[in-house]
Amino acid sequence: MNAITDLFDLRGQTAVVTGASSGIGAGIARLLGEAGANVVANYRRNEEGARAVVDELRQGGGEAVSVQADVSKEDDVARLFDAARDAYGTVHILVANAGLQRDAPAHEMSLDDWSKVIDVNLTGQFLCCREAIREFRSRGMVPETCPSLGKIVSISSVHQFIPWAGRVNYAASKGGIMLMMQSLAQEYAHEKIRVNGIAPGAIKTNINTSAWDDPQAERSLLEKIPYGRVGEPRDVAQAALWLASDASDYVTGETIVVDGGMALYPSFREGG
Numbered sequence: 072m073n074a075i076t077d078l079f080d081l082r083g084q085t086a087v088v089t090g091a092s093s094g095i096g097a098g099i100a101r102l103l104g105e106a107g108a109n110v111v112a113n114y115r116r117n118e119e120g121a122r123a124v125v126d127e128l129r130q131g132g133g134e135a136v137s138v139q140a141d142v143s144k145e146d147d148v149a150r151l152f153d154a155a156r157d158a159y160g161t162v163h164i165l166v167a168n169a170g171l172q173r174d175a176p177a178h179e180m181s182l183d184d185w186s187k188v189i190d191v192n193l194t195g196q197f198l199c200c201r202e203a204i205r206e207f208r209s210r211g212m213v214p215e216t217c218p219s220l221g222k223i224v225s226i227s228s229v230h231q232f233i234p235w236a237g238r239v240n241y242a243a244s245k246g247g248i249m250l251m252m253q254s255l256a257q258e259y260a261h262e263k264i265r266v267n268g269i270a271p272g273a274i275k276t277n278i279n280t281s282a283w284d285d286p287q288a289e290r291s292l293l294e295k296i297p298y299g300r301v302g303e304p305r306d307v308a309q310a311a312l313w314l315a316s317d318a319s320d321y322v323t324g325e326t327i328v329v330d331g332g333m334a335l336y337p338s339f340r341e342g343g
């Protein structure tokens with residue numbers, strides 16, 4: 072190890088990653104595990120996906136367990152953190168990633184589709200953040216392990232600031248996540264809890280397959296991405312690693328946009 076790799080060394084720390092059985096969550100769980108963290112890979116239904124992440128980390132010499140829990144249910148979230156404590160004693164890092172879409176024009180959107188997205192994306196993150204903060208505070212500072220009491224990385228979306236027709240529930244949930252993240256950062260910075268967000272643009276996962284899985288769809292998506300490629304889970308995971316590590320120790324209340332320039336109003340390049 073040298074001073075640079077030390078900065079990203081998560082050995083001795085435990086990370087709970089929600090929605091870790093696929094896509095961005097699986098990518099983050101893998102990278103935090105590669106950096107030495109004990110990984111608690113949460114899944115809702117896809118046990119096989121979470122198990123694959125856990126097996127891969129264990130085969131590489133890492134520590135990982137998978138835990139079933141629905142993040143929108145208070146008792147499940149308490150059980151998730153109990154399982155993390157049982158396995159590794161405490162939690163140092165939460166990556167609140169689980170999320171879903173239920174798209175429909177607003178005038179046709181059912182209350183169920185509205186509520187489901189808010190319950191999982193926003194309330195689910197709140198429940199996980201609350202449980203993580205309770206755990207950080209009850210453990211107390213251990214400066215030999217980490218200069219902060221705990222770290223939360225909240226996975227939002229560029230749709231926390233870009234309106235999205237046909238997905239009012241999703242955009243509202245992500246806008247809510249932004250102010251929840253900043254409010255928690257403001258509330259707990261004096262206790263040395265850091266809370267930050269990541270706003271991904273288009274990343275190749277199950278949530279948006281139709282946007283990139285045929286060449287014409289991908290071409291039209293690329294018109295919105297100046298950097299010229301659709302993102303991969305690892306692109307988001309690298310930002311999550313930085314935010315979870317001591318390399319970002321003085322950073323709280325920030326959102327890192329990981330979008331290949333999508334949010335830069337690329338059409339203005341040709342003149343406004």
Ligand code: NAD
Pocket residue numbers: 089090091092093094095096113114115116117140141142143168169170171191195226227228229270271272273274275276277278279
């Ligand atoms: P994904 O569908 O592969 O992952 C979402 C994960 O959340 C799945 O593993 C799913 O099982 C889990 N999940 C859903 N409901 C849950 C619940 N109630 N309890 C526990 N887990 C639950 O898609 P993804 O793209 O990897 O999405 C991960 C996060 O990234 C989401 O919050 C999504 O909004 C966000 N995001 C994705 C993109 C993108 O382009 N892929 C862009 C911006 C933001």
